[in-house]
Amino acid sequence: MQNRQNQIEPEWTIIKILQWTTSYFKTNGIDSPRSTAEILLAHTLGFKRIDLYLRHDQPLNVGERNLFKSLIRRRISKEPVAYIVGSKEFWSLELVVSKDVLIPRPETECLVEEALLVLDKDKVSAPKRILELGTGSGAIILAMATQNPDQQYFASDISINALAVALNNARHLGLDEKIDLFCGSWVSPLKENNNLFDIIISNPPYIRRGDIKTLQPEINRFEPINALDGGEDGLACIKHIIKNAHKFLNKSGTLLLEIGYDQKKAVDEIIKETGRYAQASFRKDYSGFDRVVCAKKAYD
Structure with missing residues (x-):
């Protein structure tokens, strides 16, 4: 034998x-x-x-x-490959991922690209202060920091476990001294007029609660639900950020958000109703869907 x-x-x-x-x-x-x-x-x-x-x-x-x-x-x-091997490539960076964070998607690179364009348009030499809300694995803020290391970066998440993943990735990329991480829900840890930023960026939850069960099992069975659930209409987190971010933006600062493929009209209406931003612009992703909104703070 x-x-x-x-x-x-x-x-x-x-x-x-x-x-x-x-x-x-x-x-x-x-x-x-x-x-x-x-x-x-x-x-x-x-x-x-x-x-x-x-x-x-x-x-x-x-x-x-x-x-x-x-x-x-x-x-x-149906466990996603990224969770099985413990990593996912984003912006040519090999990032550690766990079930505490969403797996970075290619369309989110459009959000990074748009933020970098905003930075490129401002030729002022002083370092810019950039805040990411809901950083997860740190993919967005780390991608920006690799491209523009001379800026000042901050990132938050409500999950301490997610922040541990982001810190791990920052250390692996040698960027842990470049980014200040803190725990909290959206802007709640910040103090108005004391914490002002030139850019606030986020990929918030924007899936309608009732649609989550219809997503691929790789998503609805394994990825963190609180990072997907945007409330009944999918707009709860987006609306909260839009209505509060202007309080923490410098004069003519910029808010950038990733949104759902069918949310352009609703998001545009929220921005107009808030009355704190100049007209919003939208960018399509690689599949042709409106994916990124960019709104400059209006002059007081």
Whole structure:
């Protein structure tokens, strides 16, 4: 029996396991079955994905196969790949993620791009004060800090566990001395007239509460609900931020928010009703949906 095992085990090479797993994922309705198999196998072996093909004929030992099987089971249960491997790329940065934070999305890079354009338009040499509300993994504020390290950065979150993830990422990127992190709900920890910022930026919860159960199981079963739930109409957090952020913006400071794909009209009305901002502008994401709103504080 031992001799037979020795003959069988080497046949489970990297390439054969990739082929089998891709087929298995496809049969079970897993998105991007090949790339998912590659990511999980590379994580199992401590390889880069390219190494899987450079060492395609390398067999896996029993321990490696058992670990890989456990990752396959987690993905079949719809757990997101980012949570399984513990990281996600955003803005070309490899960020640690956990179930305490949302997984960064490509469309949120549009929010970063718009904020950087706002910074680029202001040629004043003095460092700008930039605040992110609801930082989660720190993806947005860290992306900005890597591009413009000479500014002053602040970030908050209501979850102390999320702040721990953000701090971990900041340390990994060597930016922990560049960003002040604090805990609290939106602007509640701030004092009016004492904490003024040139930019306030946020990707707040904006999913309608009743729609959360209709989202992919990867989202509604694994990602933090409090980072998704925007109230009955999806606008509760957006409205709160818009109605309060102007109190903490410098003269002609800018508020930038990520919004839902169908919320442009409602958000524009909230901004107008508040009466504290100049006319808002909207930016589309890579799929053509209105995704970012930019509103300058109106002169008092």
